[in-house]
């Protein structure tokens with residue numbers, strides 16, 4: 001396997017671009033292939049079987065592009081599908097849950113960690129399991145915040161409406177001594193300022209996109225698979241619906257143009 005091969009990253013939509021941004025921040029020379037399954041978003045309200053099927057098809061597509069590693073930049077797919085698809089494909093895979101859980105365990109002082117995510121991620125209990133494997137004395141409070149994903153997909157990340165929705169959901173964390181809150185959905189970092197503004201002072205947000213990009217850098221380094229190039233890497237995107245909208249909103253979120261977005265139809 002050559003070091004110059006791309007990293008594959010996938011999510012149900014735009015949210016995984018928060019992971020791309022973090023990856024580009026610490027590994028600017030890596031080529032990245034991004035897959036946004038915009039035809040099937042949201043994953044967070046779907047069954048494990050359905051999300052596993054989509055994740056399987058996408059991983060197959062990425063492996064045909066010869067990626068050296070697949071980053072499951074979606075908490076829902078990491079929670080519901082990763083354990084199965086990593087058995088199926090002979091390719092290193094990394095999800096967002098383990099790095100986010102580790103970062104939260106390292107950060108908490110009160111011993112009470114909050115987790116927000118999609119309905120499927122929270123009801124899977126995947127974060128609680130990972131956190132308790134690291135430290136069984138910690139207390140965990142999970143909360144599904146399903147309206148955050150459509151807000152992000154509409155590009156509506158600040159102002160009165162997102163703030164009111166965040167206040168209503170996160171009221172839950174005002175009185176329970178949570179000092180560390182995991183943004184357990186890759187869409188949520190785009191609402192970070194709004195979320196932080198409605199929490200009690202001192203609550204630390206754990207951005208799973210930052211945590212996973214550090215884990216990816218370490219894995220590539222340990223396997224001697226980091227690129228040797230010293231020029232900027234490329235970003236090639238594939239989406240299953242609405243490439244124009246993805247390009248426009250993606251440009252805002254990434255802070256740079258996404259030049260290469262193709263519409264792709266997989267054999268669902």
Ligand code: DGL
Pocket residue numbers: 011012013015016041042043044045073074075076077118121149184185186187
């Ligand atoms: N970005 C995905 C996640 O991290 C979820 C969005 C969705 O519901 O599709 O869970």
